[in-house]
Amino acid sequence: MISIDAMGGDHGPTVVVPGVARALKAMPGGEVRFLLHGDPATLGPVLARFPDVAKASEVRPATGVISSEAKPAHAMRRGKGTSMWNAVESVRSGEAAAAVSAGNTGALMAISRLLLRMAGAMDRPALVANWPTMRGVTSVLDVGANVVCDAERLVEFAVMGVAYHRAVHKTDRPSVGLLNVGTETEKGHDDVRGADRLLRESPLDFDYRGFVEGDDIAKGTVDVVITDGFTGNVALKTAEGLARFFSAQLRMTFTGSMQAKLGALIARPALKAMAERLDTGSVNGGPFLGLNGTVVKSHGSADARGFANAIVLAANLARSDIAAEIDRNLQRKPASAPNRESPNRESIEA
Amino acid sequence: MISIDAMGGDHGPTVVVPGVARALKAMPGGEVRFLLHGDPATLGPVLARFPDVAKASEVRPATGVISSEAKPAHAMRRGKGTSMWNAVESVRSGEAAAAVSAGNTGALMAISRLLLRMAGAMDRPALVANWPTMRGVTSVLDVGANVVCDAERLVEFAVMGVAYHRAVHKTDRPSVGLLNVGTETEKGHDDVRGADRLLRESPLDFDYRGFVEGDDIAKGTVDVVITDGFTGNVALKTAEGLARFFSAQLRMTFTGSMQAKLGALIARPALKAMAERLDTGSVNGGPFLGLNGTVVKSHGSADARGFANAIVLAANLARSDIAAEIDRNLQRKPASAPNRESPNRESIEA
DSSP, X not given: OEEEETXXXXXXXXXXXXXXXXXXXXXXXXXXXXXXXXXXHHHHHHHHTOHHHHHHEEEEEOOBXXXXXXXXXXXXXXXXXXXXXXXXXXXXXXXXXXEEEOSOHHHHHHHHHHHHOBSSSOSSOEEEEEEXXXXXXXXXXOSSSOSSOXXXXXXXXXXXXXXXXXXXXXXXXXXXXXXXXXXXXXXXXXXXXXXXXXXXXXXXXXXXXXXXXXXXXXXXXXXXXXXXXXXXXXXXXXXXXXXHHHHHHHHHXXXXXXHHHHHHHHTHHHHHHHHHHHOGGGGOOEEEESBSSEEEEOOTTOOHHHHHHHHHHHHHHHHSXXXXXXXXXXXXXXXXXXXXXXSOOOOOOO | OEEEETTOTTTTHHHHHHHHHHHHHHSTTSOOOEEEXXXXXXXXXXXXXXXXXXXXXXXXXXXXXXOTTOOHHHHHHHOTTBHHHHHHHHHHTTSOSEEEEOSOHHHHHHHHHHHHOBSSSOSSOEEEEEEEETTEEEEEEOSSSOSSOOHXXXXXXXXXXXXXXXXXXXXXXOEEEEEOSOSSTTOSOHHHHHHHHHHHHSOOOSEEEEEEOHHHHHHTOSSEEEOOHHHHHHHHHHHHHHHHHHHHHHHHHHHSSHHHHHHHHHTHXXXXXXXXXXXXXXXXXXXXXXXXXXXXXXXXXXXXXXXXXXXXXHHHHHHSOHHHHHHHHHHHSOOOOOOOSSOOOOOOOO
């Protein structure tokens, strides 16, 4: 059973319901069912157009929606009974194996922490970005939740990232790199150098490749890139900005003259194939790792295809033994040295 | 007089000398002269093909070249007499107003710090990237030299970045943003929040716009983006990696079929214009700010056009009153608050 915040995102049910329909097609066998949390009066007419979804789902009336501007603290205090809250609550109660929402990221994280609690010593979940590369998809974490990360935290991200990548991208032994400003061991600050040492020396079970640099992400040098939530968030948004810049440049290029328009018309199948390859919907879905339960954030502006992808991702995660694997691997880690850093390390709810 | 490391970069004099030739054309009037530091036997034949450069230059024999793999510490101990060392030494001695090198970045920074010394309280110079945006060029700093930066340091970057942007990009009153994971004042860690407070409250003379996010860089939301050297370096290299990714995608798209090739052929003038617009040579040249003297790093793989751009940038900086402006503005800054022992990096849930 997968629990869906049917009201979340820029488009609400008009994207969520078609998204569920596509996810159903992508996961044949008929064994996946859905809890749709939302306003029945709004959901009803949309479901009427998607009988497959109606058949595979149960509508759970929810009384409100958390706005995209709501502060996480407000969402925690006043969010009870909203579609987002109830979607996560279904995971907590054990009724659903995973929750998917395209709503407010900070609110979703706050509610997930509150209801599900963190599984280990971490303060808050790590956010994963599925990053399209020359060689496939690289999992980058953390991209926003933990703005300051010491070495121990970065090692935990590595353990979680590897388990995640294997569960979702079906790689036997994912390779891991630590994001830094150079590849030599003396580069960077204390936290990355400390994490590098821990990852090299500890008997954790995975393929650690050392430091990688920013350009290694798009190259696909490793399967999993580890970084603190500040750097990861800036890198991800910088890339999103650049992607929009390039797409504006292309548009300008192919609409600037009659001749360019003609060229674009002739090259249209190839340009369409490129757009398809680069469609970020195919990598939509950012899981929160480290919670007692699976919660996946869909991009607020995702279309039905993107939302479907987030659902499939959530189903893959829910079916995997990611929690057991993370546990197993973290137990190989030697006991932490006493924490010499300030214990007061908080962060954004992105 | 501009001092040139004629042996630096991937191509040495075969790019440097044509680069000087292009710079001469770009700066008409005949008043700019050059010191070319390098091996006369290698430089001679290249100069013979560029009589304008030979006429405007004086060759200063240098006995060695610092390799691209050399460690900064090694370069400092053993670099004396190399073309890079001598290029910087000419600035120290007052003979040249600026130095340009396409050689090893770490070595150039180490030698520049050693010979020129820092102008203020900073440990090491800030590196600036000239970033092409939807609205022109944004100056981003630091992109690599200072991996850990407290609030005071970030404020100094802002002061230097504004002076730099005005000197080089001729903007009257450059706007400044501080890179963060969100735009609300409570986002991020202590260092960015502290810098934000200082920038808002102190009587520094410039147009501070508050926090910006990664995607604001390519948008060109502000003229100057301030960040620590770790985040800035990762953001810059991530963007470089993505640029290569897109260009590989375009190549794949337009060579994948006969029809696509035909389309590209027809759209060729527009595609060429785009390549021209996006040519990173036009923004080549990364100054080191904060030294007692002007040193500009050219990309190691820059072509003659790119190297020429770095020279013009150095000449603009040398002609400007950037040092006086930085001094003047830093004097408006209130005396530093006593330094808290350990910067307690935390943030609040927004």
